[in-house]
Amino acid sequence: QKEVEQNSGPLSVPEGAIASLNCTYSDRVSQSFFWYRQYSGKSPELIMSIYSNGDKEDGRFTAQLNKASQYVSLLIRDSQPSDSATYLCAVNGRIKAAGNKLTFGGGTRVLVKP
Amino acid sequence: SQTIHQWPATLVQPVGSPLSLECTVEGTSNPNLYWYRQAAGRGLQLLFYSVGIGQISSEVPQNLSASRPQDRQFILSSKKLLLSDSGFYLCAWRIQAINEKLFFGSGTQLSVL
Numbered sequence: 001q002k003e004v005e006q007n008s009g010p011l012s013v014p015e016g017a018i019a020s021l022n023c024t025y026s027d028r029v030s031q032s033f034f035w036y037r038q039y040s041g042k043s044p045e046l047i048m049s050i051y052s053n054g055d056k057e058d059g060r061f062t063a064q065l066n067k068a069s070q071y072v073s074l075l076i077r078d079s080q081p082s083d084s085a086t087y088l089c090a091v092n093g094r095i096k097a098a099g100n101k102l103t104f105g106g107g108t109r110v111l112v113k114p
Numbered sequence: 115s116q117t118i119h120q121w122p123a124t125l126v127q128p129v130g131s132p133l134s135l136e137c138t139v140e141g142t143s144n145p146n147l148y149w150y151r152q153a154a155g156r157g158l159q160l161l162f163y164s165v166g167i168g169q170i171s172s173e174v175p176q177n178l179s180a181s182r183p184q185d186r187q188f189i190l191s192s193k194k195l196l197l198s199d200s201g202f203y204l205c206a207w208r209i210q211a212i213n214e215k216l217f218f219g220s221g222t223q224l225s226v227l
Contacts, residue, residue: 032213043204043218044158051213088158092213100146100165100208102216106157 006105019076023089032092033072079112116141120205120219133192137205145207147188152202200226
């Protein structure tokens with residue numbers, strides 16, 4: 001079982017609709033969760049972080065965390081063609097783990113069609 | 115504010131040639147530093163991380179090595195490149211505290227021919 005799993009997609013979304021991305025993780029004691037956006041040929045860009053159960057909103061983005069279900073999601077409202085990218089879920093594992101490393105999922109490719 | 119510099123942006127190297135990629139961070143002290151590789155269409159693979167000068171941990175056995183000669187400098191090297199070393203190499207940094215965010219450099223696209 002992979003430590004962080006995402007559906008690879010592509011997730012095709014009409015312009016103006018909501019894109020819903022999901023991520024599950026295996027380490028129950030994970031503490032912090034991040035979403036990165038990566039355009040083709042570019043480096044990942046941090047767009048959201050979430051640490052507590054519930055929702056966190058930032059502009060058109062909403063991150064949702066459910067630690068009991070080991071599930072984190074990202075909603076993109078009013079999707080725009082510029083949102084077409086690969087979205088990476090990252091999880092910080094055990095407290096004080098060596099190197100304080102993040103574990104990344106394989107990414108979900110999102111295509112927003114005009 | 116903190117910034118991370120990574121160079122070169124692209125590199126084409128013949129098989130068997132050496133490699134040196136450099137990364138520097140500005141605006142912070144004693145960061146955790148990381149080297150990732152992303153093969154075409156694949157996820158991020160952590161290669162090395164460092165929690166301090168001269169301290170290097172390797173995540174996977176490979177043809178590469180890393181060094182941290184200064185607090186905010188991280189170098190990725192190889193003595194002889196293989197075809198399988200091709201990929202997108204990313205340097206990243208993070209404050210040494212729980213739950214801090216990870217920030218990436220702009221990356222180096224390496225093609226080994």
